[in-house]
Amino acid sequence: MSTAINSNKSKITTHVLQEMKLKGEKIAMLTAYDFSFAKILDTSGIDVILVGDSASNVMAGYDSTLPITLNDMIYHASSVVRAAKRPLVVVDLPFGTYQGNSKEALVSAIRIMKESGANAVKLEGGEEILESIKRIISAGIPVMGHLGLTPQSIHKFGTYVVRATEDKEANQLRLDSKLLEEAGCFAIILEKIPAKLAAEVTQSVRIPVIGIGAGGGVDGQVLVLHDMLGITQDFSPRFLRRYHNLKEEVMGSVQAYIKDVKSQDFPNEREQY
Numbered sequence: 001m002s003t004a005i006n007s008n009k010s011k012i013t014t015h016v017l018q019e020m021k022l023k024g025e026k027i028a029m030l031t032a033y034d035f036s037f038a039k040i041l042d043t044s045g046i047d048v049i050l051v052g053d054s055a056s057n058v059m060a061g062y063d064s065t066l067p068i069t070l071n072d073m074i075y076h077a078s079s080v081v082r083a084a085k086r087p088l089v090v091v092d093l094p095f096g097t098y099q100g101n102s103k104e105a106l107v108s109a110i111r112i113m114k115e116s117g118a119n120a121v122k123l124e125g126g127e128e129i130l131e132s133i134k135r136i137i138s139a140g141i142p143v144m145g146h147l148g149l150t151p152q153s154i155h156k157f158g159t160y161v162v163r164a165t166e167d168k169e170a171n172q173l174r175l176d177s178k179l180l181e182e183a184g185c186f187a188i189i190l191e192k193i194p195a196k197l198a199a200e201v202t203q204s205v206r207i208p209v210i211g212i213g214a215g216g217g218v219d220g221q222v223l224v225l226h227d228m229l230g231i232t233q234d235f236s237p238r239f240l241r242r243y244h245n246l247k248e249e250v251m252g253s254v255q256a257y258i259k260d261v262k263s264q265d266f267p268n269e270r271e272q273y
C-alpha cells in the first residue's frame, strides 16, 4: 500500500484518480468555496477540491444545504477555479436543479461547467436520479455520485444519524453503487455509513470511493475545510478530525487589533505615510 503524497505538479484528472485507486494511493479531498482558500489548497498537494453545497451552511449561514441556488454555486465554483490549477474541481449540483427531470439536470450541469470552468459535477442519490446522471455523462461531463447520508434529503431522513445500518437501506446502497458505476460515474462519495459496508462497496466497484464518516476501508477521504480547520465549531461528529482551532486564533487576532486601535497603539509611526 503506497503512502506517497501525490506531489506531481500535473493536473489531477478523473483518470489520475482511477490510477490512484489501482495503485492503492489514497485520495485526499477537501471543500473550498472561495479564491483565497482554494489558492492555499492548490499548492498544498490536495488531489480534489469539492465546491460543496455545504457552502449553504458554511458560507451563507443557512441551516441546511437546500436553499443554495445554481447561481450561488457557479459564483463559488468560478472563484475556486480561478485559483485551483492542479486539483480536480468538483461542484455540487444544488437541490432542485436535477431531481425533477433529466433535461433540466443537463442544463444545470452545463451551466456549471461553462460558467465556472469546473472539471466535474456531483449529484446526490442513486437509482432515483439515474436518468439525470446518464444524460449528464452522455454530454461528456464527468459525474461523481454521492450515497449514504445525502444532506439534500434531510427532510426525508429527519435526522443526521448514520445511514444504511439496516439491511434494506444497506442493500439499496449496494445496488446504487453498482448502478452509478455502470452509468459511468468516475467516483462515489459515501457519507456517514458503517465502515464495514463502505469497505465492502469499495471492493465491489472499480471506481474510486471517497468517504466522509465511512471509515478507512475506502479509496480516499473528504472533509469540510471549515470544520477540519476549527473555524466552524458547532458541529462535532465522531468522524471529524480537527487539525486546528482557527476560530480561537482569529478571535485572538481580532481582539488584539481592537485593543491596539482603542489604545491608539495602531497605527504607529512606521505604519503611516
Ligand code: KIV
Pocket: 031, 050, 051, 052, 053, 054, 055, 092, 189, 191, 212, 222, 223, 224
Ligand atoms: O457539500 C459538501 O460539502 C459535501 C461533502 C460533505 C461530501 O457534499
